[in-house]
Amino acid sequence: MQSSSFRSSNCPGALTVHSRRGFLKQTSAGFGWLALAGLLGEQNRLHASTSPVQPHHTPRVKNVIFCFMDGGPSHVDTFDPKPALKAHEGKPIGAGAVSKRSQSSAGRVWLGSPWKFQQRGESGLWVSDLFPRLANVADELCVIRSMVGELPLHGQQNLLLHTGRIIGQAPSMGAWVSYGLGTENRNLPAYVVLNNDWVPNGGLENFGSSFLPATHQATQLRAKGVPVDNIRPSDSFSLQKRKLELLAAQDRVFADRASAASPIESAIANYETAFRMQTLIPEVSDISQEPAHIQREYGVDSTDEHQHYYATQALRARRLVEAGVRFVEITCPSFDSNNSPWDQHGLLKKNHEKNARITEQSVAALITDLKRRGMLDETLVVWAGEMGRTPHTPKVTPTCGRDHHVNGYSLFLAGGGFKPGITFGETDEFGNAVVERPLSIHDIHATILHQLGLDHEALTFRHGGRDHRLTDVHGHVIQEILS
Structure with a gap:
């Protein structure tokens, strides 16, 4: 889904550029956004999760x-x-x-x-x-x-x-x-x-x-x-964690503006997994x-x-x-x-x-x-x-x-x-x-x-x-x- 330009109704005559995601979020009392979030949310939950999903049968x-x-x-x-x-x-x-x-x-x-x-x-x-x-x-x-x-x-x-x-x-x-x-x-x-x-x-x-x-x-x-x-980490545990938190925060801001968030959310999940792997993979x-x-x-x-x-x-x-x-x-x-x-x-x-x-x-x-x-x-x-x-x-x-x-x-x-x-x-x-x-x-x-x-x-x-x-x-x- 490509981002598009929409004229803002809050300020007549002014042109504000929104992503379609942002437009849906700010219009129709947010109902458009809720619909989109419903479509993406279940996918993202399954995609980024590292915990087991319920199997179909035993x-x-x-x-x-x-x-x-x-x-x-x-x-x-x-x-x-x-x-x-x-x-x-x-x-x-x-x-x-x-x-x-x-x-x-x-x-x-x-x-x-x-x-x-x-x-x-x-x-x-x-x-x-x-x-x-x-x-x-x-x-x-x-x-x-x-x-x-x-x-x-x-x-x-x-x-x-x-x-x-x-x-x-x-x-x-x-x-x-x-x-x-x-x-x-x-x-x-x-x-x-x-x-x-x-x-x-x-x-x-x-x-x-x-x-x-x-x-x-x-x-x-x-x-x-x-x-x-x-x-093998070159930084201390606390410094790595702070860097990871900063990176995740930046990615989430970008994901909120992007037309498709799941690749970004997957990247965040991969960073977090890599961070946790540092001790266990060598072992x-x-x-x-x-x-x-x-x-x-x-x-x-x-x-x-x-x-x-x-x-x-x-x-x-x-x-x-x-x-x-x-x-x-x-x-x-x-x-x-x-x-x-x-x-x-x-x-x-x-x-x-x-x-x-x-x-x-x-x-x-x-x-x-x-x-x-x-x-x-x-x-x-x-x-x-x-x-x-x-x-x-x-x-x-x-x-x-x-x-x-x-x-x-x-x-x-x-x-x-x-x-x-x-x-x-x-x-x-x-x-x-x-x-x-x-x-x-x-x-x-x-x-x-x-x-x-x-x-x-x-x-x-x-x-x-x-x-x-x-x-x-x-x-x-x-x-x-x-x-």
Whole structure:
């Protein structure tokens, strides 16, 4: 809403410039202002508040930890065994398997997995030898084998995974959770990204709040060095408080004159949160307080710097949810300057093994640690990339790899009321396409929100003339995978 000029009736002939907000406030006995305030007030109350908002129904989950495997781990090399691939390795896939969405051509050949699969735990869940540590927690995993994406492009699929839209321009899942529930700890943000010093394809929109107020975008903590810049105060507590009060007073004067106050009020709320974070963020981020055996369990002692940093972030994730952060995301380190670390078009065996070595011990330790502390029932761990990888390749060689694949891929969820030790959905005998119970990321989003006590159809925000939601016009809760 743009500010406009109005002639003042109090002083005939004089021209006074008011914002529309000021005009409504001073005319019609203030009734116009009251109407506007009514429209803005409820939004601002929800936007700027850091206290929990009432959920739609009784929640099963309090916190989410999202282990983002950027680049697309291969489903047929991790959780979806396909013996037919090995039996037909090197043979042309044929016209019947061609799919434009997986960038296939009839001349490509099938590629078997370089790793063996075994049934693990009491559940008998199939897990590849690529993941020996995750195999030890197989009985906690709910594996979805029937994910279907939209476009075999990293940026678009990353945005779809995070925001529910391939074009982005919408809040991330973490921002929606923050908006719907707030934080359990007013001294910490509701949404934290534990980043590993790079930005994924799709950009910072993956972690943004878009049209939701800025209070709901991710706070990022880096792995190396100081987690957050300028978090240690240079002024005394009393001087900081006086500066903050002055800044807030100036912003409120500006907000009163502005045509839209909510961004300014969000900024004030962010200043206040940052002020309160000064003590708690350094404390929560300091994993040296953890016993040595816990640090070893996560892999903090690894001589591989990438594994060390990932383990550090995974252990911080547990500490953050313990402290009351609603939604924590962990990104993967990049070991070859590729901001899609699991993207192995070549050197599949070497680099998938490198990614597994960097991440899987820490993810398995996180699940084990949460369960040991009695937190796994109320904490959901999500392990997912934005896509899978083709079960075929241009030519079988010692250095060959797999390309982007969205016709069928896998992810898993652990804890949070999901059935443990099960698989859901199926791909065909080659892992080329989903043949049973296809799911979209909107279905996963809807089910995660449901476990948090949020109805994905009711969690909406009015923007651009219509109500928006994380799942857009899609998604359903997958009751079959919930215990």
